[in-house]
Amino acid sequence: MALDPSTTRALDHRLAVEQSEQRLPSVAAGLVRDGRLVWSGAAGTLNGRSDGPPADAGTQYRIGSITKTFVAVEVLRLRDEGRLDLGDAVSRHVPDAPQGHVTIAQLLSHTSGLQAETSGPWWERVAGGSWADLVASRPELKFRPGARFHYSNVGYAVLGELVARLRQEPWDLAVAGSLLEPLGMGRTSTRPQPPAAEGWGVHPLADVLHVEPEHDAGAMAPAGQFWSTVEDLARWAAFLGGETAGLLAADTLAEMCLPIAVNDVPGAAWTGAHGLGWQVWNVEGTRYAGHGGSMPGFLAGLRVDTATGDGAVVFANGTSGLRQTLIGDLMDTLAEREPLPPSPWSADAEQAASLELVGDWYWGTSGYTLSLSREGHLVLGEPGVARGSRFRPTEYGWVGLDGYHEGETLSVIHDAAGHVSHLDLGSFRFTRTPYDPAADIPGDVHPARWH
Incomplete structure (x- = not known):
């Protein structure tokens, strides 16, 4: 798909404004649609000097905590292979793990209560220690496991060690073999490979730069070690959008993107949450998944519209300055200037077999309309409103996809005489008329009926 030249100019301009107004040495970005990179751009230079080498879609930037999403996907792959259960205490697989009674799911969703950072020096700016060093530092619990969201870099160091123990090789080699190589992400690595951007701190009150250190984070590397490019991370955005190349089941990917823990700030409306390794957002009814990343000298972001698969990646080689609105502005420009065409309507003869289910139904005295969607789902009322839900067909009946009845079975x-009498939804009785006496209403129908 080729974007209209006016769209490309608007995107390039927005990127140039960000680099100029935010005083960033360089910024680079890309947009994904239909599983491929449809636009990429860059502004600025790798060393912040006007005569420096320009950035482009093949330049490596450090992606910080986006690294965690690769670790999380590998953990879920292990789960799907039957090697672990998300409810397992992590000590079952890593006996010397600090606070080993916390569960794998809690570590993935940042609800373990583990401290955010290491007990030693600022780990992002110093060479990292070994796993034994991390264990010896005795990381603490700041909150009761499962009580609340508390972002923990230490928790992902533990998950990296979990992957290493079960795969019997370093976490990064496991991720490379299982994910990076099959996806063709040859420019994603734990250390920079030329051409790579230099990490800079820009003085807040003057136009001068300060070199930021680059190092191997050791045991903390699973929390933020990876470097990547616009081209490579766009492939990871496509993965999140559903183009998994068979490396992860669609149901597992959807499970990872369910909001588990709200990132709540007292006194402010919450704007985001965390799933199993992925950050999730609900922006005026539109659901997004992705992750942000930061390390001294670098900022990065990845975001995907979970309904359409459209995605964006952004990078900067500055310690601060990249506006959180940039990634949304780029995605909005694509959506507004290049709207996705609606799916054409066509008849579905298979729905005829379920026609006797559609129409009005009553749960007690509450009325609902049951209809069929083009996806083949039964739709009870309005999903998310007054216990409205969608249901997908299975060999055991219809299973709820959302709302109050998610996971519950609707039986016909x-x-x-073989005609539909009533519906049983998790013991709730739905009838064609309120309290139909022919439908075996639990608790019986009063002898006087309606009076």
């Missing part, structure tokens, strides 16, 4: 009950 037939009478002796």
Whole structure:
């Protein structure tokens, strides 16, 4: 798909404004649609000098905590292989793990309560120690496990060690073999590979630069070690959008993106949450998944519209300055100037088999309309409103996809003549008329009926 030249100019201009107004040595970005990179751009130079080498889509930037998403996907792959359960205490697989009674799911969702950073020096700016060093530092619990969201870099160091123990090789080699190589992400690595951007701190009150250190983070590397490019991270955005190349089941990917823990700030409306390794956002009803990343000298972001698969990646080689609005502005420009065409309507003869289910139904005295969607789902009322839900067909009946009835089974009950008598939804009785006496209403129907 080729974007209209006016769209490309608007995107390039927005990137140039960000680099100029925010005083960033360089910024680079890309947009993904239909599983591929449809636009990329860059502004500025790798060393912040006007005559320096320009950035482009092949330049490596450090992606910080976006590294965690690779670790999380590998953990879920291990789960799907039957090697672990998310409810396992991590000590079951890593006996010397600090606070080993916390569960794998809690570590993935930042609800373990583990301290955010290491007990030693600022780990992002010094050479990292070994796993034994991390264990010896005796990381503490700041909150009761499962009580609340508390972002923990230490927790992902533990998950990296979990991957290493179960794969019997360093976490980064496991991720490279299982994910990076099959996806063709040859420019994603734990250390910079030329051409790579230099990490800079820009003075807040003057136009001068300060070199930021680059190092191997050791045991903390799973929390933020990776470097990547616009081209490579766009492939990871496509993965999040559903183009997983068979490396992760669609149901597992959806499970990872369910909001588990709200990132709550007292006194402010919450704007984001965390799933199993992925950050999730609900922006005026539109759901996004992705992750942000920062390390001294670098900022990065990845975000995907979970409904359409459209995604964006952004990078900067500055310690601060990249506006959180940039990634949204780029995605909005794509959506507004290059709207996705609606799916054409066509008849579905298979729905005829379920026609006797559609129409009005009553749960007690509450009325609902049951309809069929083009995806083949039963739709009870309005999903998310007054216990409205969607249901997908299975060999055991219809299973709820959302709302109050998510995961619950809707069974169709037939009478002796083979006609639909009523619906049983997790023991709730739905009938064609309120309290239909022919539908075996639990608690019976009063002898006087309606009076």
